[in-house]
Amino acid sequence: MNRLPNNHPLSDWLERAWLQRYLERKLSESEAEWFEMYLLDKPHLIAVLEADNDLRDGLALAAAAPSGHGGVSPFRSGFGGGASKKPRGPAMAWAASVVAACGLGLLLAGPLSIGAGGQRAQIIASPERVVFDTLRGVDSPPLVYPGAAASSHVLVDVGLPPDAEHVTLYLAGQAPLALKVSPDGFASFLLPRAAVGKSPAPRIEYRRGGAVTSRTLDIPADH
């Protein structure tokens, strides 16, 4: 596992899944080793890792300070750097990202598949991705990242305010679907390509501070 396919980076969502498991120390030793090689020249992953390092360091310093919180010594026995230690979680076979892809794919595809008639959720290896980002303003067009040409689905990510609750997706001809919000503040779902461009457009609703906000997702049909 020493060679890296640097010309073929993971898709963003798969990369996020790997990053999350890495930060949670859920990767096996060989998986963590692979991911550390992978992230070495990727500034966006390094930034997240450094934020985690800063938090860990800050907590250790605060605990070590006389006026700190809790008085837990940061250098207690056996405390020697999370990534160097053997992970405690179950090993996740690397297998060309299949496990992580399956896990996330099922999670994302599940609700739509049930809504479409109870068919088994498909694993979408590299779908096209459409991102509605709140940072760009609600009215700005979404970002579109091309995926595999043969992909029958589009992955839709919708950025939400940090305090958004009860996020629900409304699709034409389907029952409302409750969506989970990822730790980085996105609700995601897989949309069959055939449904893109049909009217009415998908709509997402969430509660925030007691008020209900609705947002129509105009997904470009010609991407």
Place this chain on the structure above:
Amino acid sequence: MQLNAQAIGQVSVDHVALVARIAAGDPSAETEFVLAFQAGVRALVRRHARPADPIIDDLVQDVLHTLITRLRDNALHDAATLPAYVRSTVVFVVTAEYRKRGRRGENDSNPPSPDDLPDPDQPDRHARREQLRGSVHRVLAELSVERDREVLRRYYLKEEDRDTVCTALAIDPDHFHRVLHRARTRMKELLLERGIANA
């Protein structure tokens, strides 16, 4: 979404060409190498080292110096394995440092506090530690629920894994992820405000 935008826009380094140029004595290739890998090396050194270890900067320099020296000597026979070589050098240098401390009696059973370790003539390091400490106090203070503060302490200080923390505090994994993600994000915001974190 900065993460995604950067992922799409990033340019991968041609490792094979870079290694060949360093071996051929091209100084600009060495600069390119450092620019490409310095941030990653630093992040990994911090990850593998003890938290808030004041010797991090020195370890990063050791890693980069070792790598450049070895690449000048054409010691890497398969240039495509450069990331593996960089990563294993990080682990080697960090492990060697703690082994050395162990021989000096500064092992885990009698460890010094971060503030007690040598930090000669480095007011910037001291300032950074103070900024980290101050920022984390603010992050903790901004968490309105004591249970969420306990999530951070258990996970980062006691190194309990996610499932243990969730069970002990009767929270679900989604809440756990959210607490960590928001704490990381807030920490980064505070450090950016104070000008000591990378944008």
